[in-house]
Amino acid sequence: MYADYLAYLFPSDADGVLKVASGTILGDLLIAHCREAPRPIFSVDQSDLISLRLPQCEATQNLRNKFLFYNAGDMLQLNRALKSLFDLDFAGYYRKGQAANFSKKDIVEAFITSRHLITTDCFDALNKRIYRRQQREAASLVKRLVRKAYYIDESINGDGIQK
Numbered sequence: 001m002y003a004d005y006l007a008y009l010f011p012s013d014a015d016g017v018l019k020v021a022s023g024t025i026l027g028d029l030l031i032a033h034c035r036e037a038p039r040p041i042f043s044v045d046q047s048d049l050i051s052l053r054l055p056q057c058e059a060t061q062n063l064r065n066k067f068l069f070y071n072a073g074d075m076l077q078l079n080r081a082l083k084s085l086f087d088l089d090f091a092g093y094y095r096k097g098q099a100a101n102f103s104k105k106d107i108v109e110a111f112i113t114s115r116h117l118i119t120t121d122c123f124d125a126l127n128k129r130i131y132r133r134q135q136r137e138a139a140s141l142v143k144r145l146v147r148k149a150y151y152i153d154e155s156i157n158g159d160g161i162q163k
Helices: 001-008 025-032 058-063 072-099 104-114 130-159
Strands: 035-037 066-068
Touching: 001 025, 001 072, 001 130, 025 072, 072 104, 072 130, 104 130
Parallel strands: none
Antiparallel strands: 035 066
């Protein structure tokens, strides 16, 4: 889910590399945490790697034509920042939807769709098993975010805190 959210924040090029934007909270953090390496660093498990293209700006001038990486500590910090940014975005979206008198489920489904957190393609050639699996994943994601919305609602109203 967070990888999809990262792809929402930084749309990819035609080759699938995410274009990091400077001037955004997460973009500036990604630029600030870059480390240089004398040679390319290859991970043993490359299945969950995400390729980033840093912007051409003052902060990245010295990083051109160098091998860049994030160490394990940086990855933890950046993942935490991504999760916090997601939570803030979701909370703001939820509050706006609640102010417009939408139901919680509609707000959560709209958030998921607007942030492209799941694929919504329904091609005829799509295998039924794959389609059903995607529907179960979407329902699970909706359920998790509805619980998060309920927690936010209880925390803000104070009813949940007093119990």
